[in-house]
Amino acid sequence: MTDPGPLPAFLMPVVAQLRRRGVQVGIADVHALRLALRAGFGLSSRDELRELCVHLWAKSSAEADVVRAAFINLADADLLADWSTADVAVPEPVRSDLQPEFVPNGDDDKAGPALADAVETGMEESAKAGAVSHLNHDLDFDLDNLRTKAVDRGLVLVPQYPLTAREVAQAWRHLRRPVRSGPAMELDVEATIAVRARRGVATPPVLVPRRRNAVRLLMLIDRQGSMTPFHGYVDYVVGAIRHAARIDDVQAVYFHDLPGSPADKRALDEMPNPFRPDLDEVLSLIEPLRDGRVYDEPTLTAPRSLEEVLAGITATTAVLVVSDAGAARRQLDIVRLAGTIALVKALRTGSAGVAWLNPVPREQWARTTAGQVARHVPMFPFTRQGLYQAVDVLRGRPFLVERPV
């Protein structure tokens, strides 16, 4: 009776729009929707239908917002017009017990896309009150008049980056160095059998410590200046690595351009041809960078010495540098290059490996400091493939660079 038959016209545009926005809706998801429609869900109104899709497809509250916005934008495009819900006979409306699972803000459903018909809700009033108290303590600004009280739900307020948190985490979960450590808790079957066979009597099982990911990740992250436009994206990736990559020891320190003053100028003075854009001839003369400051906070407020951080590097520490290395502003700075090489030399000593992620696309590295740095250090763009390659390098897979330091 409620067999939807052929695909509803709205479906493919919605799915295409969602995929462009990073919500991966697959065949199984569409099939689930059709089953639900057949079972009578989502037929009583457009809002019902929208919420049904939110339930079925969205995997986070951010994705839920994106799905809702997609539906509202489509309503504008009249694509939902043929989804005539009135003439579909529904014996029983959708079970209302589904609703409370999601929405604390269920009353929002009636707010349409139009700006004009938006309603004053108590929630907005309170938000406004908060803003007032925050902004003005003494002057009594009447902020009520500074709002239109209109909420355009077709607008998405969820930032979107080229990679999803899931993709980042998937890549970084490959960064593993399993080491057995801690209390012996796991049964070692082979050892137990071997002991039993050797002794011929019943022996207690042999236990070994659990494997743990012994990898430690140190991230040195460039902030401010030409990196400012990338702050959001870099923070998002760093957050994903911290929270979902299953690495126990993640440390992030921040710096601007370079953690230390540029390398000692002696090496630069030794250059036979000062106009060469590279430092190949004096590479060996550059001393590892020791003096310098890094910061624990992205705002670069509380400095600590670089030496301290370097001292914490062990054979299981993978070091990741995140910086545009001058590529964002298309600069080639030989002093910065020398400083960068000095930093890499310092990081490389004693660590498991150094990889560099550059948020600027690879095509723009040429003829910048980044292009030169990439000749000495494995440098990858901030793409899915780039992340995997960086992780491979940090796991110890050899990667050929033109002039290793």
Next chain:
Amino acid sequence: MSEQLGSGASVREAAVGTNAPAGEPLASSSSFVGSARRLSAIRDALGEGALRLAYHAAVPVVVDAGLLNLLRVNFFLDPPDVLPFEVEAELLLSPLFREIGEGLYEIDPGLRNLLLSGLHTRYGEERVRRVAALLEQYTDATAAWRSLPDVELAQQLTALSFLDPAGAERWLDVHEASAARPSSSSASSADDGPGRAWYVAMRRRVAENSDITTIDTEIRYAGEALLRLLSDGDISARLSVIRSLESLASLPDTDADEVVAVLCAFIQKWDERSPGPSKRVTLDVQAALSLIGSLPHIEFTLEGVALTGANLPGLDFSYAIFDRVILTELDARGLDLTYAQFSDVILSDANLDGAFLDEAFLEFHTLRQVSLKSVSREGAYIAADTIQGVTGSRADGTPLEIRSLSAEDETIGFSTELGLKEEPAAETPESGADPGSGTGLPHVPQASSGPEEPTVRDLQERLWRLAKETAWNERPLKSELESLAAVLPPGERLIGICRLPIRVTNAYTFTVTDRSLYLSFDNETKYWKDLRDRAPERFRVGDLVLCFPLTEVDTCTIIDRFFVLQIRNEPEITFKVSWASTYKVLVDKFFTTARNGMLS
């Protein structure tokens, strides 16, 4: 912050020049000297899409990377406008934006209104409101500007000014008054709220925001301002308007032809106002010529203008239509004149070495002391009444051929390679005595006496006099009237003539008399042939003229960009007309006049 808000030089102010003394626009616009170049550079490097994203970023007072990301996510993920993530950073780091600390970026104040016009033009008012709504929701939902209360307030007020301009004004009225009171009574409270400068800047911005128009309107304003400033402004004011036109022209959604038309009208007006035909080109006219020559355009017309000392090297004047233009002391090396149409042009003391004359139709009145070395002229027609001291060669070194109009069928070849310099002037009896060939001469040179019968020539003059009653850019060239003059019955009373542009370079001539409608053309192109073959046999008069008796015509008008001619019991004749709305007025006027005359 508030200083920066206030420093924005609005294009409109420069363009309209209403509330500012003539000199001021230049002073205030000096901050965006080269902004046109900046826009074009970004357009070349990042594409038109990036500039369209910048349109959106012009709505807020300042943007941060997060807001720019949301602008892209909301408006640039679905076709046809799709932008990758990388564009965001490149745009923020481009010269279009200035970093002002705290991760905030301010758009070039001189370009802000320009970009908003772009937003309005391309996406309409609804989009402007949506961007403002996004700004409002972003301000509420994130703490992006929390640490800077002045900025946060400015963002909210800006959003409101697009969504509810009256409300924003009201808010300002109420709060400016209340902010003024405590600060006058106690000095300490002045720090708590925005200062006076903030209110001044925001008031100005709110006023600007509620007054954003489309690019076309901006161009029209600028054109009007240029004409007005000719009489009561100084040259620097005009230069600054031309510069803002240049900026407008670098937006991806600007119709460059509109800009070119405005500049041509300016040059015409300048010529009318300036005394004597031998005056030198002033800086503003030179700037207008240079801008015309650097914009992508289709045809544009200059008529009866005298330009002395113009510098046009390397510019693009393709599709130029010059009628009776006098060019003296001209530097036009490498000038692109492809598809240009010149008639009765006087060119003296000119250097056109390396010019591109391909497919051009150049009929000069006089060529005197002109250098035309290694020009390319595939398919071009070059002719002149008077030729003196001309040296020239084709790009491959072969002699350049210039047809002499005064001595029929005589072709003169020049070759600098041979060191030959022929002076055919002596051979043409009139040229030496021709009063029109000197440099200080009447704008309308006398036509050389051809072998045609006097009646045709007279008719052509009659037609030309009538054509001149129509605006200069809406009437046919004199040469285009010849085909009609050859067949027009002498007794008919002429009512009106205009051109009907059908393609970039081609226009039919539409003539109405008290008995008939005529469509004519000056040469037999395939487009004309196509039209002629669609008309029934009995209406054809010669190869180049169609004559429709008024008694048989039911309808003749322009409907929705198509010229429509309905003849009784015949299929209708239609063809597409450019700038249809302009010509519809003329066609309707002529036809109605003729019809009424016939009925009475």
